[in-house]
Amino acid sequence: MPWPEGYGRVICQEVGSTLDEAVRLAQAEAAPFWVLAHRQTAARGRRGRPWAMPEGNFAATLVLRHYQAPGVAALRSFVMSLALREAFVEVCGREDAFALKWPNDVLLRGGKVAGILLESAGHGRAVGPLAIGVGVNLVAAPKPDEVEAGAIPPVSLRETTGQTVGAEVFLDALARAYAPLEQQFSTLGFAPIRAAWLQHAARLGETVVARTGREEITGTFEDVDSSGNLMLRTSKELRAIAAADVFF
Numbered sequence: 511m512p513w514p515e516g517y518g519r520v521i522c523q524e525v526g527s528t529l530d531e532a533v534r535l536a537q538a539e540a541a542p543f544w545v546l547a548h549r550q551t552a553a554r555g556r557r558g559r560p561w562a563m564p565e566g567n568f569a570a571t572l573v574l575r576h577y578q579a580p581g582v583a584a585l586r587s588f589v590m591s592l593a594l595r596e597a598f599v600e601v602c603g604r605e606d607a608f609a610l611k612w613p614n615d616v617l618l619r620g621g622k623v624a625g626i627l628l629e630s631a632g633h634g635r636a637v638g639p640l641a642i643g644v645g646v647n648l649v650a651a652p653k654p655d656e657v658e659a660g661a662i663p664p665v666s667l668r669e670t671t672g673q674t675v676g677a678e679v680f681l682d683a684l685a686r687a688y689a690p691l692e693q694q695f696s697t698l699g700f701a702p703i704r705a706a707w708l709q710h711a712a713r714l715g716e717t718v719v720a721r722t723g724r725e726e727i728t729g730t731f732e733d734v735d736s737s738g739n740l741m742l743r744t745s746k747e748l749r750a751i752a753a754a755d756v757f758f
């Protein structure tokens with residue numbers, strides 16, 4: 511299957527973080543383009559946490575040059591989550607093994623196999639370029655003491671399924687999966703993406719705990735609304751949560 515038309519691709523052996531490399535390359539390279547690195551020496555995860563990247567794992571960033579309100583741009587994490595699931599199914603053929611955890615993780619048999627981090631160089635109401643960083647535990651998962659206490663345990667594709675997939679092979683699958691979903695998002699908006707995401711959502715209808723930094727909210731995961739908020743039914747009310755870490 512061919513590389514998607516209109517998307518550039520840069521392969522690096524080693525960078526600090528593909529997110530930083532992507533922003534640097536965006537000064538000369540026409541977006542959209544992907545940057546893959548075989549090694550990262552200073553990878554970061556959500557909320558400023560370090561991201562462990564054992565050799566052989568996947569690290570890439572997609573750069574989109576567009577100018578949208580931050581709330582719209584942030585919905586790309588759902589687009590990328592869906593693309594990741596499709597790529598996983600393509601490379602290892604297991605439809606039922608993968609689930610999507612709000613807001614932007616992919617689970618493999620209940621363990622975290624991939625994470626997404628969106629960053630933008632925009633100011634105020636405008637966003638651009640948007641950098642969507644993707645990390646996938648292809649061959650090894652970080653050690654338990656390298657992740658936050660209480661977090662979903664990390665797993666790797668190889669250790670869980672026995673299948674070994676190279677980073678460049680995975681990039682091909684992910685880029686091919688992402689391109690039509692991006693097209694759908696830009697023409698039809700969030701509604702079809704949201705519907706597809708909900709079909710694969712982890713723990714929908716179950717009790718979860720959302721930690722926002724200011725409070726801890728326990729409730730039933732009822733929905734994701736049209737702005738991408740987590741909708742939690744607590745004992746008192748239906749809460750729309752824009753940003754949180756979710757624990758099962």
Ligand SMILES: O=C(O)CCCC[C@@H]1SC[C@@H]2NC(=O)N[C@@H]21
Binds near residue numbers: 526553556569570
């Ligand atoms: O915390 C998370 O779950 C998000 C992890 C995102 C990691 C990826 S690896 C490629 C890109 N470069 C980085 O420094 N981080 C992201």
